[in-house]
Amino acid sequence: MSHPYLPAVIELVRAAGAAILPYWRRELAVQTKADESPVTAADMAAHRLLFDGLTALDAGIPVLSEEDCALPLAERAGWTRWWLVDPLDGTKEFIAGSEEFTVNVALIERGRVCFGVVGIPADGRCYYGGAALGAWCGEVDGTLRPLRTRPQPVGAFTVVASRRHSSPAQEQLLERLRQRFGELALANVGSSLKFCLLAEGSADCYPRLAPTSQWDTAAAQGVLEGAGGEVLDIAGAPLTYEAREGYLNPSFLALPAGADWRDELLDMAQRP
Ligand SMILES: Nc1ncnc2c1ncn2[C@@H]1O[C@H](COP(=O)(O)O)[C@@H](OP(=O)(O)O)[C@H]1O
Numbered sequence: 347m348s349h350p351y352l353p354a355v356i357e358l359v360r361a362a363g364a365a366i367l368p369y370w371r372r373e374l375a376v377q378t379k380a381d382e383s384p385v386t387a388a389d390m391a392a393h394r395l396l397f398d399g400l401t402a403l404d405a406g407i408p409v410l411s412e413e414d415c416a417l418p419l420a421e422r423a424g425w426t427r428w429w430l431v432d433p434l435d436g437t438k439e440f441i442a443g444s445e446e447f448t449v450n451v452a453l454i455e456r457g458r459v460c461f462g463v464v465g466i467p468a469d470g471r472c473y474y475g476g477a478a479l480g481a482w483c484g485e486v487d488g489t490l491r492p493l494r495t496r497p498q499p500v501g502a503f504t505v506v507a508s509r510r511h512s513s514p515a516q517e518q519l520l521e522r523l524r525q526r527f528g529e530l531a532l533a534n535v536g537s538s539l540k541f542c543l544l545a546e547g548s549a550d551c552y553p554r555l556a557p558t559s560q561w562d563t564a565a566a567q568g569v570l571e572g573a574g575g576e577v578l579d580i581a582g583a584p585l586t587y588e589a590r591e592g593y594l595n596p597s598f599l600a601l602p603a604g605a606d607w608r609d610e611l612l613d614m615a616q617r618p
C-alpha cells in the first residue's frame with residue numbers, strides 16, 4: 347500500500363538532503379535560537395525547499411517546520427491535516443561533522459502520523475513508512491528494503507539513546523534495564539536515526555526521558571509504526587500530535603509492538 351503523496355515527499359526529502367550537503371564539513375556560521383539550540387544556513391536551505399515543495403504539492407495542507415513555528419495555537423487548533431517538518435534534525439551532530447543528521451517530513455491526520463519520511467543526506471539512504479502502509483529503507487543503489495522490528499532481543503538487549511541529551515530519570519531507567527536484562531548494548535546515535543535502527547530490527551528500545559519537540563519524532567514514528575513498532579508516553583498511551591501550546595513532546599518509549607517486556611518497561615519508567 348502507498349499514499350498518493352509519498353513518492354513526491356521522498357523526492358523532496360532527497361532534494362533537501364542535497365541542499366544541506368554543500369554546507370557539511372565546511373566552515374559554517376552557527377546562530378543560537380531563543381531556545382538555545384543552534385541553527386545554520388543548511389537548516390534554512392532545507393526548510394525553504396521543503397516548505398515550497400510541500401506547498402506546491404498541495405496548497406491546502408499547512409506546513410509546520412521547526413524553522414518557521416511561530417504560529418498561534420488558535421490557528422493550528424483548526425488543522426486536521428498538516429505537514430510536520432524538521433529540515434535538519436541533529437544540527438549539533440551536523441555542525442560537529444558527524445553523519446548522524448536527518449531530514450524529516452511527516453503527514454499528520456487528526457493527531458496521528460499518516461506517514462513519515464526520514465532522509466539521511468550523509469549516505470543517501472531514505473527511510474519511510476506509516477502504520478497503514480508498512481515501512482522501507484530506500485538504499486543508495488535504488489533497492490527497497492522492507493523494515494521490521496524485532497520482537498525479542500538478539501543477544502544483548504540493545505538500547506539506542508542520544509549522544510548529547512539525557513536526564514537523571516533516563517539514567518535511572520537504563521540502570522533498571524540493566525538489572526532486568528543484564529549488561530546492555532548501548533548505541534548512542536544522534537537525531538531521528540534512533541527510531542530507524544529500531545524499525546530495522548537492530549535495536550530493542552529507544553527510551554527518551556528527556557525533551558524533544560514534535561518535529562523531532564513524527565516522521566520517524568511513522569517509519570517505526572510501519573515496521574511494527576510503537577511510541578508510547580510513560581503512561582502507555584500512543585504519542586500523538588494534536589496542536590498544543592508549544593511543541594514539546596512528553597517523555598516517551600519507542601519499542602516493538604507486542605514486546606512481552608512492554609509492561610515491565612512502562613513500570614520501570616513510571617516508578618519514581
Ligand atoms: N531541551 C530541549 N528542548 C526541546 N528539544 C530538545 C532539547 N534538547 C534537545 N532537543 C531536541 O533533540 C534533538 C536532537 O536529538 P538527539 O539528542 O536525539 O540527537 C534536537 O533537534 P535539532 O537538531 O533538530 O534541533 C532538539 O530539537
Ligand SMILES: [Mg+2]
Pocket residue numbers: 432434435436561562
Ligand atoms: Mg530536531
